[in-house]
Amino acid sequence: xxxxxxxxxxxxxxxxxxxxxxxxxxxxxxxxxxxxxxxxxxxxxxxxxxxxxxxxxxxxxxxxxxxxxxxxxxxxxxxxxxxxxxxxxxxxxxxxxxxxxxxxxxxxxxxxxxxxxxxxxxxxxxxxxxxxxxxxxxxxxxxxxxxxxxxxxxxxxxxxxxxxxxxxxxxxxxxxxxxxxxxxxxxxxxxxxxxxxxxxxxxxxxxxxxxxxxxxxxxxxxxxxxxxxxxxxxxxxxxxxxxxxxxxxxxxxxxxxxxxxxxxxxxxxxxxxxxxxxxxxxxxxxxxxxxxxxxxxxxxxxxxxxxxxxxxxxxxxxxxxxxxxxxxxxxxxxxxxxxxxxxxxxxx
Amino acid sequence: xxxxxxxxxxxxxxxxxxxxxxxxxxxxxxxxxxxxxxxxxxxxxxxxxxxxxxxxxxxxxxxxxxxxxxxxxxxxxxxxxxxxxxxxxxxxxxxxxxxxxxxxxxxxxxxxxxxxxxxxxxxxxxxxxxxxxxxxxxxxxxxxxxxxxxxxxxxxxxxxxxxxxxxxxxxxxxxxxxxxxxxxxxxxxxxxxxxxxxxxxxxxxxxxxxxxxxxxxxxxxxxxxxxxxxxxxxxxxxxxxxxxxxxxxxxxxxxxxxxxxxxxxxxxxxxxxxxxxxxxxxxxxxxxxxxxxxxxxxxxxxxxxxxxxxxxxxxxxxxxxxxxxxxxxxxxxxxxxxxxxxxxxxxx
DNA sequence: CTGAAAGCGCTTACAG
DNA sequence: CTGAAAGCGCTTACAG
Numbered sequence: 001x002x003x004x005x006x007x008x009x010x011x012x013x014x015x016x017x018x019x020x021x022x023x024x025x026x027x028x029x030x031x032x033x034x035x036x037x038x039x040x041x042x043x044x045x046x047x048x049x050x051x052x053x054x055x056x057x058x059x060x061x062x063x064x065x066x067x068x069x070x071x072x073x074x075x076x077x078x079x080x081x082x083x084x085x086x087x088x089x090x091x092x093x094x095x096x097x098x099x100x101x102x103x104x105x106x107x108x109x110x111x112x113x114x115x116x117x118x119x120x121x122x123x124x125x126x127x128x129x130x131x132x133x134x135x136x137x138x139x140x141x142x143x144x145x146x147x148x149x150x151x152x153x154x155x156x157x158x159x160x161x162x163x164x165x166x167x168x169x170x171x172x173x174x175x176x177x178x179x180x181x182x183x184x185x186x187x188x189x190x191x192x193x194x195x196x197x198x199x200x201x202x203x204x205x206x207x208x209x210x211x212x213x214x215x216x217x218x219x220x221x222x223x224x225x226x227x228x229x230x231x232x233x234x235x236x237x238x239x240x241x242x243x244x245x246x247x248x249x250x251x252x253x254x255x256x257x258x259x260x261x262x263x264x265x266x267x268x269x270x271x272x273x274x275x276x277x278x279x280x281x282x283x284x285x286x287x288x289x290x291x292x293x294x295x296x297x298x299x300x301x302x303x304x305x306x307x308x309x310x311x312x313x314x315x316x317x318x319x320x321x322x323x324x325x326x327x328x329x330x331x332x333x334x335x336x337x338x339x340x341x342x343x344x345x346x347x348x
Numbered sequence: 349x350x351x352x353x354x355x356x357x358x359x360x361x362x363x364x365x366x367x368x369x370x371x372x373x374x375x376x377x378x379x380x381x382x383x384x385x386x387x388x389x390x391x392x393x394x395x396x397x398x399x400x401x402x403x404x405x406x407x408x409x410x411x412x413x414x415x416x417x418x419x420x421x422x423x424x425x426x427x428x429x430x431x432x433x434x435x436x437x438x439x440x441x442x443x444x445x446x447x448x449x450x451x452x453x454x455x456x457x458x459x460x461x462x463x464x465x466x467x468x469x470x471x472x473x474x475x476x477x478x479x480x481x482x483x484x485x486x487x488x489x490x491x492x493x494x495x496x497x498x499x500x501x502x503x504x505x506x507x508x509x510x511x512x513x514x515x516x517x518x519x520x521x522x523x524x525x526x527x528x529x530x531x532x533x534x535x536x537x538x539x540x541x542x543x544x545x546x547x548x549x550x551x552x553x554x555x556x557x558x559x560x561x562x563x564x565x566x567x568x569x570x571x572x573x574x575x576x577x578x579x580x581x582x583x584x585x586x587x588x589x590x591x592x593x594x595x596x597x598x599x600x601x602x603x604x605x606x607x608x609x610x611x612x613x614x615x616x617x618x619x620x621x622x623x624x625x626x627x628x629x630x631x632x633x634x635x636x637x638x639x640x641x642x643x644x645x646x647x648x649x650x651x652x653x654x655x656x657x658x659x660x661x662x663x664x665x666x667x668x669x670x671x672x673x674x675x676x677x678x679x680x681x682x683x684x685x686x687x688x689x690x691x692x693x694x695x696x
Numbered sequence: 697c698t699g700a701a702a703g704c705g706c707t708t709a710c711a712g
Numbered sequence: 713c714t715g716a717a718a719g720c721g722c723t724t725a726c727a728g
Binding site: 051 | 352395397419426433445464465494495578639
């Protein structure tokens with residue numbers, strides 16, 4: 001009376017064929033009310049649940065989508081997942097989350113680890129993937145393609161031919177640079193990201209463009225690579241400040257993300273820098289804590305839930321279309337005019 | 349040459365039977381090296397991947413676990429998921445995440461929505477579930493049980509008979525109360541949670557016990573129910589402060605979680621209260637931003653990744669055992685001795 | 697409106 | 713060491 005009852009048990013109990021039970025299950029029209037009733041009664045008596053796995057076997061549909069994300073501990077990705085999951089549910093699908101680590105490290109073909117799952121489609125976030133692994137992964141994606149539709153999200157390289165929703169980190173960083181420069185900043189640091197990551201390269205492009213736009217020199221001390229957690233940002237800014245005379249300290253920092261920005265705030269505080277008077281800090285992702293930091297953090301809203309939802313739509317639509325993700329700068333107190341207290345700058 | 353190749357294609361190509369291909373696939377011993385080689389060559393030529401769904405069909409194992417969590421946007425749950433996912437991977441399984449919303453609202457038997465997935469087991473977090481839905485859910489769990497092993501985590505009611513890893517919120521809140529009272533606090537507020545939630549009841553038990561231990565009166569103005577987000581905490585404390593003369597303002601707040609605590613910090617700041625001198629704030633969950641708030645937040649480390657990992661172990665072991673989750677108070681600057689500035693307290 | 701039969705792509709005894 | 717055959721629990725034409 002339980003997990004082991006199959007469509008045969010129900011058919012026998014209701015005195016019909018399994019085809020009829022199947023019709024009732026799938027709510028197909030063309031079953032007489034009386035029959036339907038008997039079948040439904042038998043189903044509930046047995047607590048019968050059709051096996052989605054057997055269904056998948058015959059129907060070739062699993063009603064399950066996959067999403068590959070770097071990690072979940074950064075709320076940025078939790079937002080993307082949530083958006084995707086909600087949209088999928090509305091379309092009658094569920095979403096399986098694959099942390100990046102769970103599919104990489106698979107000997108030759110990382111992406112093929114997904115193939116055997118026979119998903120109805122997969123959303124892959126190409127971000128924070130070390131260059132080498134990333135290249136190998138994109139390569140192996142070609143072999144995944146025959147198995148299921150793929151949509152890429154994130155910093156999608158222009159040359160790959162997949163449906164994608166991408167954001168242009170170069171454009172974003174350049175925009176932030178222009179804003180900071182407009183506020184009088186000339187010494188602007190860019191902190192975070194691994195030098196080998198795909199999306200870092202895009203950030204650096206925007207950073208350099210921003211400098212060029214204002215005819216400012218590139219000072220390599222102001223570009224520090226590091227991981228994506230608060231402690232990474234803290235260490236990175238600590239290191240920068242300690243290696244430079246105060247006269248050369250940056251007056252603004254663009255952080256990889258809000259986590260790194262949090263670390264920068266902590267470092268600034270410890271070094272006696274007032275934010276934003278002595279140091280402006282700009283984050284990215286606009287995670288839930290950004291407004292609650294002190295000072296509240298200026299950041300970039302990447303509209304992550306919308307991004308996740310849109311990726312699902314694109315995946316289900318089957319279009320091979322490339323879109324740009326929306327983004328928007330959110331102004332809070334951590335970013336402001338450049339007005340460092342010169343009395344404290346012993347070097348000037 | 350792709351998604352459509354099956355074990356038959358490989359068998360034909362390699363000139364063997366499908367049983368032999370299956371043996372090679374599963375790395376069974378007892379296949380001659382020559383044969384194995386031919387099969388492997390055919391597999392890689394076709395980019396063949398066995399269908400996990402067909403495998404599940406015959407082997408009755410899906411190597412997939414489920415985990416039901418209230419939401420992912422609170423990092424608390426992202427930590428639990430991460431711990432579970434890592435542990436599952438080490439055991440050769442993957443973990444499917446089911447947001448609470450995705451399985452509830454299913455007409456009669458919410459838990460049965462999981463049944464058809466034929467998971468190898470499921471971890472269910474019983475928390476933040478409105479009482480009514482929660483009761484219905486626990487009830488329907490009985491019908492899920494024949495389908496797959498279940499492990500409960502969270503504030504698991506003592507009366508349910510499932511393997512579980514539970515934390516005793518009553519004990520935790522009582523402990524925090526004792527600590528605050530030891531620091532001289534007498535007016536302690538408890539903020540957050542929905543009155544109807546199971547785990548709130550446990551918190552309230554601990555709160556009342558804490559008051560009793562110190563022979564302090566229960567002042568209902570100090571107990572405010574609200575949601576679990578920063579804005580909820582902010583509004584809740586705002587409301588409390590605005591309804592009381594400053595002389596009666598609490599000198600300490602125990603928040604539902606760190607998100608609510610963040611909101612309380614903001615509210616305190618806006619009301620000119622120094623933390624911790626005028627108001628101590630204690631959060632729960634010790635999420636990544638706790639150390640980066642101003643002041644850094646005293647919180648409870650719930651060892652979430654360990655909890656998730658342990659739940660997976662318990663699930664796979666098949667033991668029907670009930671364990672207590674580890675927890676630990678983390679002391680930071682937001683909690684301290686009660687020494688409000690009386691000059692500011694116009695009422696005294 | 698209903699049923700008999702084939703088939704989805706594998707694994708698993710059972711023979712040899 | 714290898715293969716023929718049954719079977720997992722459904723859906724899907726095809727008949728009637």
